[in-house]
Amino acid sequence: MARPKRPNVPVVIDGHEVMAYPDDTVLSVAKRNGIRIPHLCALDGVSVYGGCRLCVVDVAERHKLMPACGTAVAEDMEVHTQSRTLQEHRKLILEMILAEGNHVCAVCVSNGACELQDLAVELGVDHVRPDYQFPRRTVDASHPKYTFDPNRCVLCTRCVRTCSEVEGAHVWDVAGRANGSYLIADLGQPWGEAPSCTWCGKCVAVCPTGALAWKGKAVGEMRHDPNLVAFLTSARDEGEWLDRETM
């Protein structure tokens, strides 16, 4: 379906009327109009996942909260993104995500440039109420170019989707289930021994935390590039080379 030249679907977000394209989601139209909705697993350029639940919003006349990333716009849809309840939910969800892994900012390559850390500041998480799980996870430094530290993995599956949908290699997937879910490369062998990996590094670029990083980066030195995927897909599919700096 080709997009019309101009957005033509009126949507009301937090009292502001904005115009959306028919194929917009609540998150994409909000983003284009400078309305910030916190999100973690959503990534432009790959499929919608809807796992982190941080982008839940209130849509009038729907009985349930809806994830902005996976909710298609409709004419005159009325959306609220910042109610007190929503903020409380988001805060607790983020606390849960922090409690589930071993997120030690002080010794992390992504300290100071981490989407998870930034979300904590944004949502006012100054401490974590639920019990820390302190899971025992082993760092995988077998790859010659990259490291994978599962302690910092939030199971957003950005890397899984990017590797499968953009690179086409499908090195990564999630194994196990429930709180025993974990990321695997190929058949669960060390990443460096996974034959399907092309060393392209796109999974590293899109990781929101320090879980996937360039080898040799010290604390606070890692800079991810999550816009890379939107750049590649729009270049390939639309013939549009977007400006990665301003995306």
Next chain:
Amino acid sequence: MAATATDSRAQQDAHPSGDERFALLDKALKRARFEQDQLVELLHTAQEVFGYLSNDVLIYLARQLRLPPSRVLGVASFYHLFTFEAPGDHICTVCLGTACYVKGAEEVVEGTAQALGVPAGQTSDDGRLTLWTARCVGSCGLAPVVVFDGTVLGKQTTDELVTHIREVFAAEDAAAEEEEAG
């Protein structure tokens, strides 16, 4: 046409180890016409044939179905009925469904584990017994329920279960001795 194509696929990728059991898996693969959506069914078959899912089997299925290995392991490890280690000679599964729980199934698990020295979810050191728990086997009227080597045992106490298992072991030992003597 399709049949010959899939036939040649099985032939060309036939397992190099020459393990006969792979032939059985091949048969199931052909029946499933190598369709990727049959993965769960084929994992069932593989587990029936091999007893558990080794890396070898998983990679074989991945190759035959033309699926990424991480997808195959991802799916297999999602479902609780699939196991990745060889179970013991005998499998004792204690139901922990609500009805069984209310009637003290947790005590049966703990008691049996202690009496026979097999932690729940594991196999004894001599490989003789695997003690598993299950989420409701659907025989709630007989709670607490135990499934021993496929046979449903109702209204079990720790003593009854332990005695039953010891009897099975003793009968086996006797048979083995007889064989040795004879």
Next chain:
Amino acid sequence: MRRTNSAPSRPRIATIWLGGCSGCHMSFVDLDEWLFELRRHADIVYGPLVDRKDFPEDVDAVLVEGSVTNTDNLELAHQLRARSKVVISFGDCAVTGNVTALRNLVGEPGEMVYRVYAEHPDRDGQMPSEVIPDLLPQALPLHHVVPVDLFLPGCPPPAPRIRDALTSLLGIDDTPHGIRFG
């Protein structure tokens, strides 16, 4: 902050160092000459910078550095909570467990201590036996042990952030930090 008794006594501030590296206290010392300003508004009645053995009664606010990692910390945590009006988790170790809680990933305290003192020392490794308080099974954030009123994250919290916290707490007239053009 209002004092409950009507006496015009000065606010009593304490700092304490539990399971941490003292980095947060270093940052506190980095307040430099503002420490004199603080001294004009409040008494610092306890802490590594004060020569006093027991945690005093009637403390208005206490900055707690470090996680709760041994029996000694645990006792102090309960004591300081009982004797203070406002408890502030001071720095990431107190707030999240941080680096001190990394030991939770190694396993039982015994295992960890062995690894540190006996397995990997440069020379003459031996296990500590006397004086040192017993380690708790896990190093925990302060608020998982006792109720905490305020959280001051950072590893360490930078001095201006500490200053902002104290000025707003004590009602000291001060320019907030971290706001500037250029």
Next chain:
Amino acid sequence: MAKVIDLDDVAVQEAEARSRYRWRVKVCSSTACDASGAGPARRAVEHSVEEQGLEHDVQVVPTGCMGLCSAGPLVRAEPRGGQATMFQQVDPQVGADIVERHVVGREDLSQHQLDENLPFFTRQERVVLSNAGRIDPERIEDYVAEDGYRALVTALRMRPRGLIETIEASGLRGRGGAGYPTAKKWAMLHDAESDQKYVVANGDEGDPGAFMDRAVMEDDPHRVLEGVALAAYATGASKAFLYVRAEYPRAIKRLEQAIRTAKRQRLLGKNILESDFSLDVEIRTGAGAFVCGEETALLASIEGQRGQPRMRPPYPTERGLYGKPTMINNVETLANLPDIIRRGPEWFRGMGTRVSPGTKVFALAGSLQHSGLIEVPMGLTLGEIIEEIGGGCPNGRTFKAAQTGGPSGGCVPASFRDLPVDFESLRQAGSIMGSGGLIAMDDSVSMPEVARFYMDFSQDESCGKCAPCRVGTLEMHRLLERICAGAGTERDLALLEQLTRTVRETSLCGLGQSAPNPVASTLEHFRDEYTALLRNEPVGVAHG
């Protein structure tokens, strides 16, 4: 091509065959009775019949579940044109006695005779289970003799729209959970435009304490198939999947066999009963994942993927299996269809309540005199089910609460005795109907402990996709463990309540959203037990 079955012919032949026997001795061969020793009992009956030379007078029929599993193995001796007698706890000796002393000698075996005037039997109204325990599930003739496949014949003469209207008039609601109107779902699939549509029978009964669907699939497999065919015809689907738990090998075997037979008789497959309607039916087995009872997770599992739910909308009726419009109906819902078509929607509306018409099958278990499988009209009160049908708690214990709906449901306290058991009332009481597990708990039970049990289940069965369910259920379980151990604090309880809200409102799928229900309902009705535990006081009277 195979010859089309002549239903009248088969029914007449079957009636004739039966009338040749003076007695029919039915032996319950369900999984539960088998576990109690129904196999040896049946062999004893058969052996005894042979020994007495009664092969031409007495027919031994292995049947499905007779219901009162707690008294198994069960046997029912039916003299031609006379009053049947039911026997309980039939061991091989009793089996032989039934033939030698009861059938031949017309003696009473009072010790083992089971009074069929027990409310357990008389208060039931069997539709879905009308054949269970009465017919041999492995013979299609038995089903046909009970008017089986007649509804399909009738339906094929109707327009699909007309069929949907009939179901709408009956007021049938989905038996798998929330009670969504079946006709509405059908209409959505009917109206969806696509070259391929699917119908899926959901037999992934994962609730601990529930085995209703298993009974229907094992004991009356052709009823399920007929229901599937009716649903497919009404909606324009040409392919159906039966998704069955791998834990039910017998149900899978019976259904496989029934599909083969039905195909041979032109009741499934190409040009059913010589009409233009064709339906291919395939079985898919689960592999031990509770979450696959959720519609979108079930579809993912059929597609050979991790059984993780996806966001809705789009709903499966718009984009389901392989991206095509798909409708998922619960097995019990489907099993209701043949009778509704055959006997008319008014008949169906005559049972149950105005908004929840018909019957519901319950797996009655827990602290009860009589437990097993029952089918009752909707709207019977909780007290009637627990105290009359179930006979109340044994050993002088007092009924305290009923758990309905499994891990997605809640606990309804004994004070709700007069609550009519239907979709809306249960929801108002903080629980749900769910698939039909009903577990009675007596005063020895600690309710926070029950909540802990269910939360342990949920944290293990969460699919792991969304953060609130994956982590939230785990954290809730931790808090409950601490509270139950007497080490909880007020803050723990407050956090538990906050987690209850967040997991409920932000989880991705229905199962995540309902996972906190056991906690919420026990907090609502038994808050004093939680606060007692905070004070480290014991809760629930010890057994014995």
